[in-house]
Amino acid sequence: MVRREDELENRWGEKYPMVIKSWRRKWPILSAYFKSPDYVRKAIYTSNAVEAVHWQFRKLTKTKGGFANEESLLKLLYAGILKASERWTYPVQNWNLTLSQLAIHYPNRLNDYISL
Secondary structure, three states: OOOHHHHHHHHHOOOOHHHHHHHHHHHHHHHHHHHOOHHHHHHHHHOOHHHHHHHHHHHHHOOOOOOOOHHHHHHHHHHHHHHHHHHOOOOOOOHHHHHHHHHHHOOOOOOOOOOO
16 A cells, blocks of 8 residues: 555655655654644644735735836735735634644643633
């Protein structure tokens, strides 16, 4: 039986050897994420503020051919951050269920922050 890591290496190993090496080294940590239910993974991913900002910036700039100057780019990014920040106030869906699953899978990690 071929493992997924081997499939990944067979397909991309020649082109991206350092990435594959990094994935193999960190697989025990990464695989814990993939073992979580969908709603837990979504809460973890969507709560990553840096990724959210990068996604917003890519969305704004990918269709632009260029900018007249640095100030025009900064204005566009600033307007995008204002728009994106509206969504960051939305509650996380299934938060109580997600929190209970995190408490089960990672015992004692949340004790200092919340009381369950």
